[in-house]
């Protein structure tokens with residue numbers, strides 16, 4: 253059996269940032285991933301909070317130097333001509349007022365390579381297949397079918413959609429969000445908006461909120477285009493993924509113009525039932541991070557932010573514990589993470605019940621409210637100075653009542 257200070261399952265953003273921070277604090281870290289990098293994963297639009305977290309882990313320069321598409325904000329559009337563009341730099345004074353649109357196969361590889369350069373022992377095509385929670389022993393299966401075991405002082409689960417420890421330890425909980433489906437592809441040669449909104453993510457609302465479209469432009473001139481709707485709506489239309497994607501895109505006034513001369517460069521694909529939750533985020537020997545913990549919904553591009561935040565926080569707390577400090581994981585990890593997750597959850601719910609659109613499209617809202625919302629949609633969901641964070645549901649409901 254091999255021994256290591258910290259064992260990390262998964263080399264996505266949560267695993268990379270956690271590993272990088274821990275080796276910089278002097279610990280030995282083993283990261284395994286069942287796949288080989290580069291590998292595709294969905295989730296291409298980042299929020300400004302990501303920059304702050306990467307900067308703190310000494311990893312931002314690698315991303316800044318990679319030539320990713322600059323993302324200055326987000327724009328929302330309806331079929332009926334409503335429009336709202338939010339400039340991330342008009343926030344509540346936070347340092348980072350922009351982020352990037354990234355192909356995750358490139359972004360994730362850069363991060364894990366950097367973590368490796370900083371000292372993480374990274375191995376690919378090694379799958380975690382068993383975990384003894386009491387002894388903190390992980391069993392992995394190698395490509396040739398052989399198995400190895402590791403004993404760690406702490407295990408961080410950063411396995412994303414693999415959800416390794418939630419599955420092995422029976423920690424899965426029901427997500428209270430509706431069952432939704434994303435149908436997505438990549439295209440070339442789209443007609444992008446001119447000027448500062450050129451690199452924005454555009455979110456087009458379809459009909460009476462039956463679906464929405466993401467438009468994520470990359471710096472190489474290609475674009476990620478996805479449609480999100482309930483499983484019920486998709487089934488009612490009785491189409492294949494490819495037919496459905498084309499039906500929605502080419503019947504949408506805005507998307508049909510943007511992609512009139514584009515061709516598909518990656519086949520249409522889909523994912524369903526991705527919202528997930530767990531019964532607990534940590535125990536004595538392990539911590540769940542990123543998508544291996546809770547995943548809400550893609551609408552506000554919060555996934556990578558939450559993965560980096562939780563990976564970063566899990567690393568900080570593990571480091572303090574391994575140096576002999578007493579750490580209150582309930583307060584410092586679970587309560588902390590749930591504050592941000594719950595803020596995003598309130599926004600996701602307000603998006604799907606339509607009240608957030610009313611707020612976003614209203615011309616009556618004052619600039620202070622806009623700044624608070626910009627700050628939240630930039631991923632600053634732990635900023636207790638922002639009343640839209642500390643009372644997010646109440647603030648949304650009150651604002652809606654005033655503006656409707």
Ligand SMILES: Cc1cc2nc3c(=O)[nH]c(=O)nc-3n(C[C@H](O)[C@H](O)[C@H](O)COP(=O)(O)OP(=O)(O)OC[C@H]3O[C@@H](n4cnc5c(N)ncnc54)[C@H](O)[C@@H]3O)c2cc1C
Pocket residue numbers: 261262263264265266267284285286287291293294295296297298299378379380381410411412413414415416434523526541542543544547549550552553554555556557559
């Ligand atoms: C439709 C859709 C659209 C989205 N759009 C966005 C967006 O625009 N912006 C955004 O920020 N987020 C978005 N997300 C969310 C985003 O995909 C995730 O939040 C993010 O990838 C989570 O990162 P992670 O590090 O937790 O896990 P991942 O990036 O999934 O990495 C986990 C790694 O663990 C490995 N692994 C799994 N099982 C095992 C095992 N048994 N042993 C070893 N390794 C294992 C996997 O191979 C993988 O490499 C979207 C999600 C969906 C469903």
